[in-house]
Amino acid sequence: MTATATQLEIDRDKGDFKYEESHKYDAGVGLNEGTIDYICDVKGENDWIRDFRKRALKVFEGKPMPTHWATKDLENIDFSKIRYYLSGDNRSKKNWDDVPDEVKETFERLGIPENERKFLAGVEAQFDSEAAYSNIKEAVSKDGVIFMGSTEGLMEHPEIFKKWFGKVIPTGDNKFSALNSSVFSGGSFIYVPPGVKVSHPLQAYFRINAENFGQFERTLIIADEGAEVTYMEGCTAPKFDTATLHSAVVELVAMPGAKIEYITVQNWSSNVFNLVTKRAIAHEDAVVKWIDCNIGSRLTMKYPGVVLKGRRARGEVMSIALANEGQHQDTGAKMIHAADETTSNVISKSISVGKGRSTYRGQVHMPKHLKGCKNNTECDALLINSDSRTDTYPAITVRGEENYVQHEASVSKVSAEQIFYMQQRGLSEAEAMSLSVNGFVNDLTRQFPMEYSVELKRLIELEMEGSVG
Amino acid sequence: MSQSLEITNLNVNIGDKRIIKDFNLTIPKGEVHAIMGPNGTGKSTLAKALAGHPDYEITSGEVLMDGESILDLEVDERSRAGLFLAFQYPMEIPGVTIANFIRAAKNARLPDGEDLNAPAYYKELYEKMDALKIDRKFTSRSVNEGFSGGEKKRCEILQMAMLEPKYAVLDETDSGLDIDALKIVSEGVNALRGGNLGALVITHYQRLLNYIIPDQVHVMYDGRIVKSGDKSLAEELERKGYDWIKEITETAA
Numbered sequence: 223m224t225a226t227a228t229q230l231e232i233d234r235d236k237g238d239f240k241y242e243e244s245h246k247y248d249a250g251v252g253l254n255e256g257t258i259d260y261i262c263d264v265k266g267e268n269d270w271i272r273d274f275r276k277r278a279l280k281v282f283e284g285k286p287m288p289t290h291w292a293t294k295d296l297e298n299i300d301f302s303k304i305r306y307y308l309s310g311d312n313r314s315k316k317n318w319d320d321v322p323d324e325v326k327e328t329f330e331r332l333g334i335p336e337n338e339r340k341f342l343a344g345v346e347a348q349f350d351s352e353a354a355y356s357n358i359k360e361a362v363s364k365d366g367v368i369f370m371g372s373t374e375g376l377m378e379h380p381e382i383f384k385k386w387f388g389k390v391i392p393t394g395d396n397k398f399s400a401l402n403s404s405v406f407s408g409g410s411f412i413y414v415p416p417g418v419k420v421s422h423p424l425q426a427y428f429r430i431n432a433e434n435f436g437q438f439e440r441t442l443i444i445a446d447e448g449a450e451v452t453y454m455e456g457c458t459a460p461k462f463d464t465a466t467l468h469s470a471v472v473e474l475v476a477m478p479g480a481k482i483e484y485i486t487v488q489n490w491s492s493n494v495f496n497l498v499t500k501r502a503i504a505h506e507d508a509v510v511k512w513i514d515c516n517i518g519s520r521l522t523m524k525y526p527g528v529v530l531k532g533r534r535a536r537g538e539v540m541s542i543a544l545a546n547e548g549q550h551q552d553t554g555a556k557m558i559h560a561a562d563e564t565t566s567n568v569i570s571k572s573i574s575v576g577k578g579r580s581t582y583r584g585q586v587h588m589p590k591h592l593k594g595c596k597n598n599t600e601c602d603a604l605l606i607n608s609d610s611r612t613d614t615y616p617a618i619t620v621r622g623e624e625n626y627v628q629h630e631a632s633v634s635k636v637s638a639e640q641i642f643y644m645q646q647r648g649l650s651e652a653e654a655m656s657l658s659v660n661g662f663v664n665d666l667t668r669q670f671p672m673e674y675s676v677e678l679k680r681l682i683e684l685e686m687e688g689s690v691g
Numbered sequence: 692m693s694q695s696l697e698i699t700n701l702n703v704n705i706g707d708k709r710i711i712k713d714f715n716l717t718i719p720k721g722e723v724h725a726i727m728g729p730n731g732t733g734k735s736t737l738a739k740a741l742a743g744h745p746d747y748e749i750t751s752g753e754v755l756m757d758g759e760s761i762l763d764l765e766v767d768e769r770s771r772a773g774l775f776l777a778f779q780y781p782m783e784i785p786g787v788t789i790a791n792f793i794r795a796a797k798n799a800r801l802p803d804g805e806d807l808n809a810p811a812y813y814k815e816l817y818e819k820m821d822a823l824k825i826d827r828k829f830t831s832r833s834v835n836e837g838f839s840g841g842e843k844k845r846c847e848i849l850q851m852a853m854l855e856p857k858y859a860v861l862d863e864t865d866s867g868l869d870i871d872a873l874k875i876v877s878e879g880v881n882a883l884r885g886g887n888l889g890a891l892v893i894t895h896y897q898r899l900l901n902y903i904i905p906d907q908v909h910v911m912y913d914g915r916i917v918k919s920g921d922k923s924l925a926e927e928l929e930r931k932g933y934d935w936i937k938e939i940t941e942t943a944a
């Protein structure tokens with residue numbers, strides 16, 4: 223490759239992009255204690271973290287895959303071929319003006335925020351495992367809000383970090399939370415002091431760039447008593463031929479009266495295994511809301527949960543999953559009621575296109591001794607063409623007569639006659655499909671922050687363009 | 692170049708069944724033609740085949756719009772080229788509002804990267820809704836979802852008015868309309884009439900033709916036109932019924 227050749231390849235139809243790259247630190251392929259020592263040495267981590275990681279490695283090695291209920295495709299992950307740590311970008315810095323127009327255009331179409339485009343195009347140095355933190359960080363720090371990468375958080379605020387880290391999602395929760403606990407890097411750490419209401423959403427953007435590079439970010443958000451915060455996470459990955467693994471752990475702690483809203487819109491390329499554990503603890507009168515939009519990936523397994531630990535706590539999950547040809551979205555929600563008068567609401571919408579497959583797995587748990595708990599669960603599936611497949615596995619264990627649960631599920635189809643009708647008005651097949659899909663998710667996205675529903679709409683359009691010949 | 696919608700020797704199959712048989716009809720721009728005919732005779736099949744429905748196989752024949760064949764165009768390309776079909780049974784599109792739907796359809800007619808001017812669009816939309824006496828609240832309702840039969844038909848005409856086609860096929864737009872709605876819809880069609888629009892109106896009722904006065908009336912039977920005439924043909928047909936048509940068809944054969 224010559225120095226003048228463009229360093230960026232792009233599949234404009236799909237919005238995929240990748241770069242030539244070279245990393246200063248590379249733990250190599252495969253995972254053993256040596257990998258962990260390498261990570262700890264590079265990051266300069268304390269011994270307690272090193273021990274934590276090594277214990278997690280043992281747990282990971284000892285745990286079986288969740289194959290009794292999960293898809294067989296998980297067996298295709300070859301842990302010995304994955305790179306568990308890369309960092310430090312050695313590329314010479316580029317100028318925004320040097321970035322090819324079609325790349326800028328793709329960013330535009332993807333709705334990637336201005337400040338992040340530079341980072342993505344390699345103009346700014348932050349890369350891969352490191353999340354991009356914008357000026358927001360300084361803006362909020364005057365209220366005592368801590369917003370930084372989790373690696374930094376771990377070192378600079380061990381007293382807060384240690385107290386909550388791994389408490390919401392213990393290392394041994396599942397094989398992938400153990401994996402994450404052993405090799406995590408990147409992700410965000412947020413602490414909002416009592417009573418502080420952060421007016422703007424805090425956001426970070428992650429990206430997988432290296433082939434075979436697993437991304438294991440770790441996010442921990444604590445909203446102290448009466449605090450409020452919204453966090454937005456965007457993910458997109460360029461396309462490679464071999465599978466990549468993304469396995470994040472996100473822990474939220476909402477102290478009494480606090481509110482946390484966690485929004486994800488991700489657009490993984492269709493070779494990514496996206497296996498994420500997300501859970502929150504909501505104390506008395508706290509509210510936690512997960513908004514989770516999953517587009518793309520080869521397999522996504524993700525069931526955001528809320529443990530409703532304090533009286534009158536409320537948990538919500540609103541999720542949208544789009545499974546295109548060759549993709550499997552296995553998503554859902556977990557609501558663990560652990561105090562009286564706790565309420566939860568789950569709305570899940572899935573779209574299956576072609577041979578795409580969507581699965582909803584929900585769990586609602588209300589033990590017998592509780593009173594006045596309520597859950598509402600709504601699962602709607604939309605099928606675009608008859609090959610699509612959708613399954614719903616709601617597991618609702620409700621005991622106690624003073625609790626109330628409501629469950630509704632629907633399956634609808636976009637018919638050929640509907641597409642014909644829309645095409646007769648001048649819309650292309652792809653436009654007709656994305657309009658139907660947007661119509662289907664409309665009542666949910668209306669509740670999202672404006673810029674997020676706009677981005678989602680664009681992503682759906684791109685995805686639909688890719689799905690017709 | 693002839694300014695017309697010209698259908699020559701058209702044959703259309705659904706599966707193995709031949710539905711439209713050596714069909715010929717020319718609608719010059721500016722004229723309104725009516726087609727009447729018994730149930731199952733192929734009127735809707737003709738309309739959908741013209742629009743390019745994938746289930747309707749055109750085995751032979753030609754369809755020219757202003758001299759250009761449209762048969763190789765996709766459904767949406769035919770639409771953007773100026774062909775509009777008001778459906779006998781309009782489809783529901785859950786979650787997509789009328790305002791967004793028509794806007795998307797208009798946007799599809801703009802060059803890449805250009806976007807509709809929103810205030811001008813809404814001004815036009817409201818004007819046309821007012822003219823068709825459609826409550827403005829309908830803009831935020833999902834397309835055809837939960838609409839009454841008559842509301843659906845009015846919405847079809849609204850779409851036609853907004854998209855300003857060169858040629859329109861109205862498939863039983865009058866059925867399901869009450870007397871007042873019939874007048875309103877007819878006025879809507881008449882307003883578009885004139886130099887810029889050629890229309891084919893499919894109906895079962897002579898009454899519609901009192902409001903939309905056709906330049907020609909055609910009687911369709913078993914996949915082809917068996918008799919043509921002026922407005923009085925519709926009256927005669929109403930008096931004599933389809934047995935009369937059956938008779939003349941059989942004697943002709």
Ligand SMILES: Nc1ncnc2c1ncn2[C@@H]1O[C@H](COP(=O)(O)OP(=O)(O)OP(=O)(O)O)[C@@H](O)[C@H]1O
Nearest residue numbers: 705710728729730731732733734735736737746779
């Ligand atoms: N998709 C289809 N599959 C099989 N047969 C069909 C299909 N569509 C139409 N037909 C048949 O084709 C013939 C013509 O139907 P078409 O709907 O064109 O009649 P029409 O003249 O519009 O009748 P009506 O006045 O009742 O609306 C009928 O026999 C009908 O059953």
Ligand SMILES: [Mg+2]
Nearest residue numbers: 734735736779
């Ligand atoms: Mg018909």
